[in-house]
Amino acid sequence: MSVPPFHTLLSRAERAGLYHMPFAADLALEEAAESLEYPLHRVNLAQVADKEAFLDAVGKALDFPDWYGHNWDALADCLTDLSWMAADGYVIVLEHSDTFSKAAPADFAMALSVFQDAADTWREDGIPFWTLVGTSGDGIDWLQDME
Template structure:
């Protein structure tokens, strides 16, 4: 997909959500989000050992306010607000998500649910919120099975 097509897809708030993408597209996705004027949050989960560390990485990347409580409910709250970030939409790139999924399957499912819920809430306000989870091609193909 070329850059123009990618920006067209990401500009459509109605189809926002959490999606698995090829890890080779990570940079193109980040650039397309920036070109659209979105706040781009890159959360790298490489070596992330537990939920506490996951929350810390989200908080750091998203510049979360001091009231962030570091639990699932607090994450849902901040993803539904993001008023401290400037942007015409939001692009959350959760890098190395395959490692987190392999080690923390139930927490991964919870995270995916929260990201999708945030996208649906933002879409109701006609604001794009994309949560993209880059996976290696061989793992991405297995997700389709």
């Protein structure tokens, strides 16, 4: 049995953070997350054009608790807690992010900052927290590529 190429990378908390979703690597990443028993959550942002819709989409996709307040602080609190789905690592895919990034660039940047801060917090406990941002074109050139 061969190990998916991302298996080793996903398990490394020190490398986890915010990255471009690798082109044509969807299945390999899903298999790697599954083999590590990391929940992989997909947040479909195709119809998201503002902060409120983004916060709602994330809350639904990650099954946030009832106390989730639909604001940046509540998002940060939920992303750094995740006690309702305790795991040894996490993979979140923000799919089809182009609409949101173009319609509300400041809110999009804030959202990614919250996800990066969550990865930094989890890293302190040695837990990998990956956020992969899917774009259809050149997308967001300042995001890192997974290697």
